[in-house]
């Protein structure tokens with residue numbers, strides 16, 4: 001999954017099933033780097049907007065909210081409300 005680092009425009013890659021995160025997508029069928037979201041985004045992550053996700057240029061697949069939200073509930077941080 002693509003996630004956006006809070007306070008940055010940086011996108012990181014995350015597998016919610018094993019909890020491994022990457023700065024760049026790993027090569028298919030290879031695991032040469034193991035980091036966590038905490039390593040890559042100590043301030044937390046949010047979901048990228050659809051235009052930010054499409055802007056990465058990666059081939060994306062849409063997954064229904066019900067199918068992924070429970071896997072990410074602990075990782076995704078609500079954005080602080082901006083003062084009005």
Ligand SMILES: [Zn+2]
Nearest residue numbers: 015017018019
């Ligand atoms: Zn995994």
